[in-house]
Amino acid sequence: MTDTTPHTPGPTTGPASADGSGRAPIPVRVQEVLDRAVAEQGFPGYSVQIRQGERSSFGAAGFADTGSGRERLPQERFRIGSTTKTFAAILLLRLEAEGVLSLDDTVETWLPDLVRGNGNDGRSITLEQLLSMTSGLFNYVLDEDILVRFNGPGFLEHRFDSFTPEELVRTALAHPPEHSPGQGWNYCNTGYFLAGMIIERATGQTFARQVEQHLARPLGLTSTYVPGEEKDIPGTHARHYSRLYASAPDAPVYDVTELNASAAWAAGGMVSSTTDLNHFFAALLRGDLLPPAQQARMFTTAPTPEGKWLPIPDTTYGLGMSSLTLAGGDTVWGMGGAINGSFCFTYGTRDGGLVISQSINCDWGNPIGAFAELLDTALRSPSLRPKGI
Incomplete structure (x- = not known):
């Protein structure tokens, strides 16, 4: 029997910093990156939380709510977009470790007759290829009808539309594959919808x-959860602002905090905080969440x-995990995510000793460039730079 019990997120607190405040000072040059990004790119607010071992520091510029002038906080929630993929990949990998399934299984094994048609064949696609984005399946978010609904003015009309995973998979399957399974790479949310469906089929519980x-x-992780049909973000949270992907700097700004995240679900629908994301990625990078x-x-x-992915050179992708090499030559590991009105980025050193989570509460400008600059600045700061790199 499938578990359909709704999830109720906990209060907006999380793993505490050493002094309990999450507000130890960040390096001056890191704060300068925040201030400059807000001033030059017009971001409503930009926050960063840096975790060194069990110590945390927090910095911010701009506002969580431009109407009230409320500042950004380390415990505030926001939509994390594709960082959701890391959670989904870990769950599938844990099921493999428990002997419930194998990443070498085909999609057909778990979802019979679903992935068929237009050259798509679930009998030839493995679960690993879903996670590594090498399945070749069309990314449903690029479907013309979906683009009309979620980009530009159409988003204001359709942001509360509800979708089932099966609907969006069928949308993808209306298109031929981008390439044969295992013979290429394309960023693909469809694979993570299928992964979420397989997690539910294998466990009898919701994602x-x-x-x-x-x-x-x-x-x-008391600020981390997968929304159901609810449109609001409960508790302390940043307001999410959008120009509907218009490029003009004077384009109208809309508050799009409330939306139905079913169109993103296991590929990008979760909510979290910088506090929680740092704690989660530190545990993952240390090796605490998966067997060797x-x-x-x-x-x-x-x-x-x-x-085909981040506009940063020297990036690699694994299974819900990526690495990028910064301008200064350091390589960091983690994941980023974007959804209407929100960008976030959480990366750290390979041993998890230093993890940095960033959030910008809008969807314009060059957030990824700002994120990469801040990471590079932080790793070059004497007070943060880990020994041995």
Whole structure:
């Protein structure tokens, strides 16, 4: 029997910093990156939380709410977009470690007759290829009808539309594959919808309950959850602002905090905080969340084709995990995410000793460039730079 019990997120607190405040001072040059990004790119607010071992520091510029002038806070919630993929990948890898399934299984094994038509064949696609984005499946978010609904003015009319995973998978399957399974790489949310469906089929529980039971609750991630049909973000949260992807700097700004995240679900629908994300990624990077075999598989990455993912050179992708090499030569590991009105980025050193989570509460400008600059600045700061790199 499938578990359909709704999830109720906990209060907006999380793993505490050493002094309990989350507000130890950040390096001056890191604060300068925040201030400059807000001033030059017009971001409403930009926050960063830096975790060194068990110590945390927090910095911000701009506002969580431009109407009230409320400042950004370390415990505030926001939508994390594709960082959701890391949670989904871990759940599938844990099921492999438990012997419930194998990443070498085909999609057909778990979802019979679903992935068929237009050259798509679930009998030839493995679960690992779903996570590594090498399945070749069309990314449903690029479907013309979906683009009309969620980009530009159409988003204001359709942001509360509800979708089932099956609907969006069928949308993807109306298109031929981008390439044969395992013979290329394309950023693909469809694969993570299928992964979420397989997690539910294999466990008899919802994806939301699996995240709560196996990751959020054991780690004390009290601001981290998978929304259901609710449109609001409960508790302390940043307002999310959008120009509907218009490029003009004077384009109207809309508050799009409330939306139905079912169109993103296991590929990008979760909510979290910088506090929780730092705690989660530190545990993952240390090797606390997966057995060694699955950890190694998750972190086995391949270069991403130029122009097909982050506009940063020297990026690689594994299974819900990526690495990028910064301008200063340091390599960091983690994941980023974007959804209407929100960008976030959480990356750290390979041993998890230093993890940095960033959030910008809008969807314009060059957030990824700002994130990369801040990471590079932080790792070059004497007070933060880990020994040995």
